[in-house]
Amino acid sequence: MKLTQKYSHLNGEEYLLVHHKKEYKEIEYVINTIDAEKHLTKESEEKTRRGKLVYNPVTLNGEFKSLLYEKGWEERRRDFYVSTDPNIVKILEPLDFKQQKKILEELKHPLLNSFNQTDFIKNKIAVEVQLGKYFAVTYDLFVKHLSFYTGQIINIGIEIVPTKNMQKNMSSGPPWFEKEVHNVLRHGRTNPPVPLLIIGIEP
Numbered sequence: 001m002k003l004t005q006k007y008s009h010l011n012g013e014e015y016l017l018v019h020h021k022k023e024y025k026e027i028e029y030v031i032n033t034i035d036a037e038k039h040l041t042k043e044s045e046e047k048t049r050r051g052k053l054v055y056n057p058v059t060l061n062g063e064f065k066s067l068l069y070e071k072g073w074e075e076r077r078r079d080f081y082v083s084t085d086p087n088i089v090k091i092l093e094p095l096d097f098k099q100q101k102k103i104l105e106e107l108k109h110p111l112l113n114s115f116n117q118t119d120f121i122k123n124k125i126a127v128e129v130q131l132g133k134y135f136a137v138t139y140d141l142f143v144k145h146l147s148f149y150t151g152q153i154i155n156i157g158i159e160i161v162p163t164k165n166m167q168k169n170m171s172s173g174p175p176w177f178e179k180e181v182h183n184v185l186r187h188g189r190t191n192p193p194v195p196l197l198i199i200g201i202e203p
Helices: 012-019 021-033 057-070 087-090 099-105 133-152 177-185
Strands: 002-009 074-081 113-122 127-131 154-162 196-202
Touching: 002 021, 002 177, 012 057, 012 099, 012 154, 021 154, 021 177, 021 196, 057 113, 057 127, 074 127, 074 133, 087 099, 087 154, 099 127, 113 133, 127 133, 133 154, 133 177, 133 196, 154 177
Parallel strands: 127 154, 154 196
Antiparallel strands: 002 196, 074 113, 113 127
8 A cells, every 4th residue: 555645734744753763654555565456355335336345444453453453553542530520530530540530539529431442552642444344534633643632642643544545445434535534624823723634545
């Protein structure tokens, strides 16, 4: 596969080039190592192309996971407490789970907890590979990466998605680079308030 398009949000790529060239090269290596044609194994069930072979997101994700884990990237979970009080949320966000609990107990606030999980983290860089459902990318960009960023677990989030050129040869539903970048741009240049690099890949 190859990296054909990229969008740097809040100087995300510039940050990688200055501070994390090694990790950036690892991501490029993984993308270039994958032979997409090996994953042209899923039979489409759509009426207009029933039986045609399309790219299999499950096996593609599996190869991404295997290659990134070999390079030392790890899964990471962030547990946190939730509140509907904006003032309390501001206090909680920078704190770790135990500190959040202590604050809430002192305030006699209900202890309602949740978590976010990302597949690949290394040296404060988070990577998400989304080849399945389009709605997962919005959650990654506007919720998950931001949660890890405000929790001081990462300094940048990277999202890897197919370009439209690749998405046309996948089952209906996957995200595509051009649309996801458009979704970010229409929110304004500073939203979401976390440095990001969106990468478009294709065979």
